[in-house]
Amino acid sequence: MVRWSGVHYTMPNKTWRKFHSGDQFVDRGRNTLVACPHDWSRATVHGAIKIFPAKGTSYPFRNPDGDQTIIFSSWYKSKVMDVLDEALSTGGDPNVSDAYTINGEPGDLYDCSNETMYTLLVKTGKTYLLRIVNSILNEEMFFAIANHNMTVVGSDGAYVKPFSTDYLFITPGQTMDVLVTANQAASHYYMVLTPFLDTDSSYDNTTSRALIKYSGNYTTPSTIPTPTFPNISDSISAQLFVVRLKSLADKAHPINVPKNITRQIFMTVSVNLFACPNSTGCTVDGNNKLAASLNNNSFVMPSTALLQEYYNNNYNLNHLVDDLPNKPPTPFNYTTVANMSAFTEEGTQVITLNYGDDVEIVFQGTNIGATQNHPMHLHGYSFYLVGTGSADFDNGTDPGRFNLVDPPEVNTIAVPRKGWSAIRFKADNPGVWFMHCHFERHTTWGMSTAVIVKNGGTKETSMRPPPSYMPPCS
Numbered sequence: 001m002v003r004w005s006g007v008h009y010t011m012p013n014k015t016w017r018k019f020h021s022g023d024q025f026v027d028r029g030r031n032t033l034v035a036c037p038h039d040w041s042r043a044t045v046h047g048a049i050k051i052f053p054a055k056g057t058s059y060p061f062r063n064p065d066g067d068q069t070i071i072f073s074s075w076y077k078s079k080v081m082d083v084l085d086e087a088l089s090t091g092g093d094p095n096v097s098d099a100y101t102i103n104g105e106p107g108d109l110y111d112c113s114n115e116t117m118y119t120l121l122v123k124t125g126k127t128y129l130l131r132i133v134n135s136i137l138n139e140e141m142f143f144a145i146a147n148h149n150m151t152v153v154g155s156d157g158a159y160v161k162p163f164s165t166d167y168l169f170i171t172p173g174q175t176m177d178v179l180v181t182a183n184q185a186a187s188h189y190y191m192v193l194t195p196f197l198d199t200d201s202s203y204d205n206t207t208s209r210a211l212i213k214y215s216g217n218y219t220t221p222s223t224i225p226t227p228t229f230p231n232i233s234d235s236i237s238a239q240l241f242v243v244r245l246k247s248l249a250d251k252a253h254p255i256n257v258p259k260n261i262t263r264q265i266f267m268t269v270s271v272n273l274f275a276c277p278n279s280t281g282c283t284v285d286g287n288n289k290l291a292a293s294l295n296n297n298s299f300v301m302p303s304t305a306l307l308q309e310y311y312n313n314n315y316n317l318n319h320l321v322d323d324l325p326n327k328p329p330t331p332f333n334y335t336t337v338a339n340m341s342a343f344t345e346e347g348t349q350v351i352t353l354n355y356g357d358d359v360e361i362v363f364q365g366t367n368i369g370a371t372q373n374h375p376m377h378l379h380g381y382s383f384y385l386v387g388t389g390s391a392d393f394d395n396g397t398d399p400g401r402f403n404l405v406d407p408p409e410v411n412t413i414a415v416p417r418k419g420w421s422a423i424r425f426k427a428d429n430p431g432v433w434f435m436h437c438h439f440e441r442h443t444t445w446g447m448s449t450a451v452i453v454k455n456g457g458t459k460e461t462s463m464r465p466p467p468s469y470m471p472p473c474s
Contacts (some may be wrong), residue, residue, distance in 0.1 A: 009387040010288070015178055019220065021435050031245065032050060032051065032069075032131040032132075032157065034049060045286045046071065046135035047398060048069045048071060050069065051157065053220060060229050060252065060253065061086055061151075061153050061162060061179065064127050064131070065128065066127075067128070067129045068120060068128060069130075069131045070118075070120075070133070072104055072135060072193055073100070073136060073351055073448040074097035074101075074135075074136050074137045074143060076097050087441070087444075090281075091157075091274075091276060091282035091284050091289020091290060092282075092283050093201070093301065094138075097137065098204070099113075099206055100110070100141075100208040102118045102193055102208050102210040103118040103208065104118070104329070105208075105365055107209035109206070109209055110207055111379050117210050117211055118210040118211070119212075119213050121213050121215055123182060123214070124182050124215075124216065126181070126182050126184075127181045128179070129178075129179055130150075130177070130180055131175065131177055132175060132176045134171060134172050134173065134174050135172070135173075137172065137441075138204075138440055138441050139172070139195040139204060140169065140195070140373055140375060140414060141169075141171075141195065142168065142191055142193075142196050142237075143191070143193050143194075144167040144168070144191070144229055145168065145180060145189060145190075145227060146189040146192075147227075148182075149180075150165055150176060150177050150182075150211070151163070151165075151179040151180075152177070152244075153177050153179055154175075154176070154177030155174065155175065155410055156175055156408075156411045156412060157411070159329040160247060160248065160408055161255075161406065165241065166228075167227070167237070167241070168241065169196060169237070171373070171413075172412075172439065172440075173277065173375060173377050180212075182214060184214075186219060187214055188213050189211070189325060190210070190226045190394040191207050191209065191210040191212060191227075192227050193209075193231065194207045194229055195286045196232060196234070197232060198234075198372060199417060201370045217257055224227075235417060238414065238416075239388065239416055242390065242413075242414060244410040245385070245410070247407060248406075249406035255384070255406070255407075257384050257386065257404050257407060258424045258425065261358050262354075263354075263360070263427075264326065265327070265351065265360070265361045265362070266328070266361075266364065267295050267327075267362065267364065268293075268296070268328045268334060269363055269374045269437065270292065270344070270366045271369030271370045271371075271442070271445070272291040272292060272368060272373075272445075273285065273289070273342045273343050273369070273391075274290075274291045274298070274344070275287065275288055276289055285384070291344050291446055292344075292442045293330075293344040293446055293447060294449055295328050295349075296330070297324055297325075297344070297345060298345065298445065298446030299349070299450075300346050301348075302348055306320070306321070306450055307431065310452065311463065311466065315454065317452065321348045321349065321350045322350075323349060323351075324349035324351050333392060334364050334365070334366045334367065334392050335367050335392050336367060337368060342368050350449055350450040350451060351450070353452065353453045354421050354427065354454050355427060355428065355430055355454050355456035359426070361423050361424075362422045363422075364415075365417055365418050366418075367418060371417050373415060374437045374442065374447070375412050375415075375438040375439065376415055376437055376438070377413075377436060377438045378411065378433060378435045379433040379434045381425050381433065382425070383409070383411065383424060384407040384410075384423060385408050385410055385413050385422075385423055386422050386424050387403065388413075388420065389416075389419055389420055390416060391418065392420070393422075398420075398422075399422075429453060430454060430456065430463050432450055432459065432465055433450065434448065434450060434451075435449050435450070436448035
């Protein structure tokens with residue numbers, strides 16, 4: 001099953017489903033979104049949804065001379081599902097990928113492809129819209145182009161106030177739309193993709209390269225220029241990029257940030273441990289295995305599809321799920337914890353919202369387990385990133401610094417290591433929606449939940465019944 005990130009469906013059941021000729025959906029996005037499944041097959045099954053201005057309208061920037069999709073992905077020598085199965089059998093971290101790819105090519109720094117790489121041909125003076133998608137499984141990334149600045153104009157299907165930058169910071173599941181002008185001497189220039197990681201977790205510490213190649217007659221350089229990058233653990237540069245993202249918030253592109261919050265959730269995100277059954281077969285810190293949690297609950301995927309059960313049982317899942325608490329069961333000093341247990345509990349705990357709720361969720365990183373950024377994503381919605389910061393969230397002072405004027409409208413955010421991020425949205429898309437960390441290994445370990453948005457009081461504000469051709473989920 002494939003999810004179309006950021007798309008608001010008016011299709012039956014409004015979520016991952018089989019598409020038929022004639023099916024329709026309403027899209028609130030305005031540039032580029034990502035389509036991919038939600039398991040480890042995402043390493044090779046992914047794509048971009050390119051959205052163009054409606055007929056009679058235009059971009060809020062000058063029409064580009066060219067339009068190119070660029071997709072980042074993970075490449076494994078082994079079968080990806082074998083990598084997952086081995087990790088599950090030992091309880092440990094999965095093996096890291098063997099390479100990163102740019103449009104399917106690892107580039108010339110890898111022995112397997114040192115004679116080929118992706119090449120973007122450009123003409124001097126022309127401006128190109130690059131629709132960049134990060135489909136990498138387990139790493140956030142920095143990206144840069146030698147001698148060329150990028151103007152960021154969109155993220156996750158929404159326009160942003162344009163800003164110039166010499167690097168991108170992009171998490172798994174995110175999209176960035178940037179303008180690049182071929183304004184340098186005609187030559188070759190490297191585009192470079194390298195990981196960001198400020199933790200002791202395992203990661204693929206390799207670099208992928210591609211080329212920008214100017215058209216025309218010139219001597220191929222003996223040394224191709226390479227961009228400079230923030231350090232691999234430069235969390236300040238990562239966060240400085242995040243806070244530059246702001247909505248256009250003008251008459252032609254209005255926003256509607258919820259102000260009167262009716263549902264407030266404070267959610268810890270942690271990497272944890274489970275004790276192995278019978279104390280055998282696991283290799284982490286003795287006889288334990290790795291886990292992950294939201295508010296100390298490691299999500300257990302049910303054996304039947306929640307959406308299907310929800311519809312078949314008259315919009316009721318009380319027989320299958322419990323409520324995820326609105327705050328951690330035990331408050332603690334989240335980013336300076338010293339004696340807090342790393343062990344967590346497991347269960348199928350979900351968040352239930354009333355149709356029309358104005359929702360605020362504060363994601364709080366913790367010092368439990370391997371601390372790192374967490375790219376949190378919610379299906380079925382775009383939301384406003386109204387604030388982000390370091391250390392423990394202070395409910396007395398931090399809300400006063402929220403950006404309620406022009407926050408970015410996104411569907412994936414990077415919760416900073418030992419920090420917090422706050423989002424707001426209106427619960428106006430009824431259904432059962434997956435919320436999870438976009439590191440695939442963390443989702444596998446249980447850093448996820450389901451968000452159930454109840455039907456409204458009318459047909460238009462309620463889920464539609466499935467059509468006759470809809471196959472059952474299994």
